[in-house]
Amino acid sequence: MNTVTDLVEWGLHGAPLPRGRAWVLRAGAVVAFLLVWSLASGLVVLGNLFNPIFLAGPWRVLGKVAELAATGQLWGHVAATLERVVVGFATGALLALALGLPAGHFPVVRNLLEPIVEILRPIPPLAMLPLFIVWVGIGETSKIAFITYATFFPMFLTTVHAVGRVDPLLLRAAASLGARRTPLFFRVVLPAALPELLTGIRLGVALSFFVIVISEFIGAEEGLGYLINDGRNFFLVDQMLGAAIVLGLLGYAGNALVVRLGRRWLRWERPPA
């Protein structure tokens, strides 16, 4: 429990736990989750509550994942999903930076882009998916373009906001050290905006895993979304849950990668003592 002294010293998050203890708690939570899940699926079988095929136990699901991995099928699906996510997200991020940085910097660009973005943004990206399919077909391009479209908005908006929030005193300091437009931008605006840019990138990564599955439901022959949809068609609950878990792990890894990069790039925020 946090004591008042802890709160004063560490803020509302409380004092960090020792590394070992935090790890034990985290691993314990995962094990407990698997136990509750096993228990639930076991009770269904024992109590003859409903057809146990509806709630496959964790061991069956993990077994299915292991089986798909062993036969090599899983890797093709993972690679297909990852490729779409990486290409789609990277394009979205590049577009968001390429348009967001100037929009943050120049009022003319901002006033040109903002109304369009503000009108398109409230439309749930999923509503646009059928249009993407009509426009670019059900192939790879529509899936990648869809991720790009969906991830662009939050990343564009955080980019504009990040540039706008750069402390003008930093710009004054740099200008009086001789910085003109271009160096001012690359040596001051960009590094000063980086923490918030990374927040936008994290949003984008999470969102790309969010939308890829749905576009893989439609007209895909490969990918984790396809695997889930295929499981639905053939009533393979273990395959549906297995693919979902793999997606969760990929999303977790993607986020961890960005956090790690952030720690390296933002070492100055909390340097080792």
Place this chain on the structure above:
Amino acid sequence: MSPAGVGGARVRIEGVHKAFALDGRSTPALVDINLEVQAGELLCLLGPSGCGKSTLLNIVAGFLPPTRGRVLVDATPITGPGPERGVVFQEYVLFPWLTVAQNVEFGPRLAGVEAARCREIAARYLDMVGLREHATKFPVQLSGGMKQRVAIARALANNPSIVLMDEPFGALDAQTREVMQEELSRIQRVEHKTIVFVTHSIREAVYLADRLVVLTSAPGRIKEMFTIKLGEARDRFAPEFTRYESEITRVVKEEVAKVRE
């Protein structure tokens, strides 16, 4: 720039007026400021808060355009910020993503000075402010006094002929403040920059200034000018020091009283 990298330029403030739009009305902040700062002189701007002394400094820095009048560095009118006018801010304004040494090297690097020479320059100025062993730290790891030393080193490393200081020691505790004043006066004996130093501390101004300008309460005009003839290495407890202090206090108080009325 003189070859030895020391020495200042002359600053001429000619008929500067500044008005700000407040609630749709133009409110004067500075009225008819005429002032000449000699090369190598340390001039203190003193006045009650809100009198426009920081505004005047920002105009000389090129951050704000004057409503009327102009500012000349030697013979050149200024049009914006420039590397010949270094600025030290009250809030330090270090680049938090750069180490102490990289902050100090910022100006020379921009100017295209080669990396090895930049490191030499940074080492020299960090030595001057006593922070050499902190060169690889980041600003978040420094105390207020240390940050302001880095900011001073950063401004000087760019070899400006003029240094503009906006209440640079205002956020420091009393002891650190006196130490910093002593360091600045020691550095100035070596560098001979032209310094315009804004403060509301009379003691600080008498300790540092060659010349001291008292501004009236808003809108700021030049009320009185003092030449401080105390020489180098001043003693804050000397009777002549106290005499300046009390005389200037009397002049400043008249203005503070006006604000109260």
